[in-house]
Amino acid sequence: MFLPFDYQSPKSLKECLKLISENENAHILAGGTDLIVNIRSGKIIPQLVVDIKNISELSDIKKTDNYIEIGSLTTMNQITKSSLLKGAYYLLSYAASIMGCYEIRNRATIGGNIINASPGAETLNPLVVLSAKVVLESTSGQRILSIEEFVCGPNKTEIKKNELLTKILIPIVNEEADGVYMRRQRVKGMDLASVNCAIFITNKSDIKKRKIKISFGTVTPKPYRPIKVEQLLENNKITKNLILESVKIINSEINPRTTSLRASPEYKKFMIEYFLVEGLKKILGEINVN
Amino acid sequence: MSIKIQFKLNGEEKNFYVKPNMTLLELIREKAHLTGTKHGCGNGECGACTIIMNGEPVRSCLILAVEADGKEIITIEGISPQNLTELQKAFIDEGAIQCGFCTPGFIMAGEALFKKTQKPSDDEIKESLSGHLCRCTGYEPIFNAFKKVAKK
Numbered sequence A: 001m002f003l004p005f006d007y008q009s010p011k012s013l014k015e016c017l018k019l020i021s022e023n024e025n026a027h028i029l030a031g032g033t034d035l036i037v038n039i040r041s042g043k044i045i046p047q048l049v050v051d052i053k054n055i056s057e058l059s060d061i062k063k064t065d066n067y068i069e070i071g072s073l074t075t076m077n078q079i080t081k082s083s084l085l086k087g088a089y090y091l092l093s094y095a096a097s098i099m100g101c102y103e104i105r106n107r108a109t110i111g112g113n114i115i116n117a118s119p120g121a122e123t124l125n126p127l128v129v130l131s132a133k134v135v136l137e138s139t140s141g142q143r144i145l146s147i148e149e150f151v152c153g154p155n156k157t158e159i160k161k162n163e164l165l166t167k168i169l170i171p172i173v174n175e176e177a178d179g180v181y182m183r184r185q186r187v188k189g190m191d192l193a194s195v196n197c198a199i200f201i202t203n204k205s206d207i208k209k210r211k212i213k214i215s216f217g218t219v220t221p222k223p224y225r226p227i228k229v230e231q232l233l234e235n236n237k238i239t240k241n242l243i244l245e246s247v248k249i250i251n252s253e254i255n256p257r258t259t260s261l262r263a264s265p266e267y268k269k270f271m272i273e274y275f276l277v278e279g280l281k282k283i284l285g286e287i288n289v290n
Numbered sequence B: 001m002s003i004k005i006q007f008k009l010n011g012e013e014k015n016f017y018v019k020p021n022m023t024l025l026e027l028i029r030e031k032a033h034l035t036g037t038k039h040g041c042g043n044g045e046c047g048a049c050t051i052i053m054n055g056e057p058v059r060s061c062l063i064l065a066v067e068a069d070g071k072e073i074i075t076i077e078g079i080s081p082q083n084l085t086e087l088q089k090a091f092i093d094e095g096a097i098q099c100g101f102c103t104p105g106f107i108m109a110g111e112a113l114f115k116k117t118q119k120p121s122d123d124e125i126k127e128s129l130s131g132h133l134c135r136c137t138g139y140e141p142i143f144n145a146f147k148k149v150a151k152k
């Protein structure tokens, strides 16, 4: 049993926002797969736990004119099954489908994954390359931030104590687009990612208009976008030399910590080249980089 | 603060007064006295505490007891109170039980899997086993037990 705390389960968003604005030490409970672990370890000692699972408007995926809107309470298994997250957006549902294990995915939510912001968090790299935004609500109104601005480091985001993450917005892409998500882990069974990467390319068949977005996890404290490399690869024919140059740029910009339990900096640096080549091949078809 | 909760446990309506800091696993074992559900890691990693809540397998060590309010919960004791299930029989035939600590978790995962697909592929079986740890059998006999049921 944990140290004592109070529990509330608001039925509406309004009620929930009021509760968290009035209680400094309230902790939101979504799927609980991070929160309960942190309560057990003593890392979090809540006075009040606010369970948001009875707020039904937080858990669906819908398409509006400009966005695919994902409620923060949507579980990984719901994301995996969603017919709206196919085609160009498939990389996100693929990432959701391989995190944890089936039973964890039944509970783990996308909102919890973002707020927990672990360096290898499954959904963060796909969300970065899809240019996703987060919607934060409080009794004083709404803020919308890009996922890149929102996540600041391991377990750190821009969320304020009185705010709830309500939705994730994924811009609808009208051009031809495709993406991939890749991860490496220590064992084949359940394990957190040692290093991961997402790549998203629009207008892939038109080299002049091609746009490339890349994001790596666990190589810097927050998802790392090699912007110079994106620009380098975007409108140029991809060759061995270009890849080598890209890897050089990335290695000069990243600084993987030596204390990681899962992979050494050398291994992560090695994986960068592999992910880059394999990811580009998957999206663009055969490219000649030998 | 104790909260009154009501839920269906293995087919029977139950009422409990629980403290918010009690987990569903503790409630099942210590208040409902159903000790088939095991406490292994307490952190979601081993699968020994797996139960079925509203038709889906979940880890009861990561759920608060209060969250069970209004739910329908099935534990290992409730899956087939009179007879062994096909999967339980297959576990015995294949020697998939040694100390038995992990077995209820595997059986619950299997029940959920076979409810969804009667003939799961090898990959689907492995996927459903992947979040469960066994320190004794080496997994092979457990996989074989699942295969045996999948073939039928």
Ligand SMILES: Cc1cc2nc3c(=O)[nH]c(=O)nc-3n(C[C@H](O)[C@H](O)[C@H](O)COP(=O)(O)OP(=O)(O)OC[C@H]3O[C@@H](n4cnc5c(N)ncnc54)[C@H](O)[C@@H]3O)c2cc1C
Residues within 6 Å of the ligand: A027, A028, A029, A030, A031, A032, A033, A034, A035, A036, A037, A072, A073, A098, A099, A100, A101, A104, A107, A108, A109, A110, A111, A112, A113, A114, A115, A116, A118, A120, A121, A122, A123, A159, A163, A164, A165, A166, A190, A191, A192, A193, B043, B044, B045
């Ligand atoms: C066995 C196991 C395996 C795992 N494997 C993986 C893995 O492979 N990949 C991976 O990325 N993660 C993994 N995780 C971590 C975890 O499952 C995910 O991060 C999950 O998405 C968290 O979601 P949740 O709904 O359970 O969050 P919770 O635990 O409910 O919440 C997490 C944090 O976010 C806050 N929060 C939640 N929702 C909101 C909201 N809407 N607004 C504001 N704050 C909010 C909570 O207060 C808490 O601080 C694993 C965890 C376990 C136990």
Ligand code: FES
Residues within 6 Å of the ligand: B038, B039, B040, B041, B042, B043, B044, B045, B046, B047, B048, B049, B050, B059, B060, B061, B062
């Ligand atoms: S005791 Fe719940 S997963 Fe190990």
Ligand code: FES
Residues within 6 Å of the ligand: B096, B097, B098, B099, B100, B101, B102, B103, B133, B134, B135, B136, B137
């Ligand atoms: S039989 Fe002993 S842990 Fe699986």
